[in-house]
Amino acid sequence: MHIDPATLPPLDDMIACPHCDTLHMEDDLPDGARAYCRRCGALLLTAESRAVVWLVSLASAAVVLMVAAVSFPFLDLSLQGQHNGTSVIHAILVFGSGKAIPLAIAVALFIVVLPLVRLLALLHALAPLVRGVPPTPSARVAFALTDQLRPWAMAEIFMVGVTVALVKVAGMADVTVGPAFWAFVALVLITIFNDQIMNRFAIWKALDTGTTA
Numbered sequence: 001m002h003i004d005p006a007t008l009p010p011l012d013d014m015i016a017c018p019h020c021d022t023l024h025m026e027d028d029l030p031d032g033a034r035a036y037c038r039r040c041g042a043l044l045l046t047a048e049s050r051a052v053v054w055l056v057s058l059a060s061a062a063v064v065l066m067v068a069a070v071s072f073p074f075l076d077l078s079l080q081g082q083h084n085g086t087s088v089i090h091a092i093l094v095f096g097s098g099k100a101i102p103l104a105i106a107v108a109l110f111i112v113v114l115p116l117v118r119l120l121a122l123l124h125a126l127a128p129l130v131r132g133v134p135p136t137p138s139a140r141v142a143f144a145l146t147d148q149l150r151p152w153a154m155a156e157i158f159m160v161g162v163t164v165a166l167v168k169v170a171g172m173a174d175v176t177v178g179p180a181f182w183a184f185v186a187l188v189l190i191t192i193f194n195d196q197i198m199n200r201f202a203i204w205k206a207l208d209t210g211t212t213a
């Protein structure tokens with residue numbers, strides 16, 4: 001039989017059965033639903049397993065964004081011809097002397113270190129599930145840490161504060177936001193989205209059984 005490749009759906013929309021290689025069109029599953037191979041009956045995917053793939057992909061992207069957010073210029077102030085650009089790392093180092101040391105430590109901890117630890121713990125816990133290998137013994141500890149750190153990772157509160165400060169400073173000087181600002185915005189949106197799609201019950205079950213199926 002001749003098949004014109006132009007009439008086939010894009011390969012990205014298809015999923016192959018792990019047992020018999022039959023191709024299926026991938027479709028969004030309702031919550032808790034499962035899809036089986038129509039030829040051999042093998043389990044193809046569950047709504048939970050798709051969420052875990054999303055969580056791991058977005059958390060990986062967020063780690064990269066975090067590196068950009070702390071190292072690239074955050075904003076550039078220009079007043080009477082003088083430019084002053086700064087990155088988050090630079091700002092923390094400037095505060096890191098004298099009486100402002102506790103502030104510098106708090107900013108570094110809540111804005112950078114804890115969100116990063118949370119992302120890395122999530123990746124450590126869930127990456128084996130995506131690769132289809134049993135979770136490591138520390139995966140449960142890592143996922144519990146992700147959960148416990150949630151109220152302490154405050155990148156979104158930082159962004160609200162920065163936005164308020166920017167509005168005030170904008171009246172006095174020319175403010176240009178740098179790439180790090182947008183990296184932080186993307187990071188906050190990803191974090192909020194990830195917390196929304198994270199089904200704790202399904203993930204704990206997956207860590208117990210070693211599979212998202």
Ligand SMILES: [Zn+2]
Pocket residue numbers: 017018019020021022037038039040041042
């Ligand atoms: Zn099959």
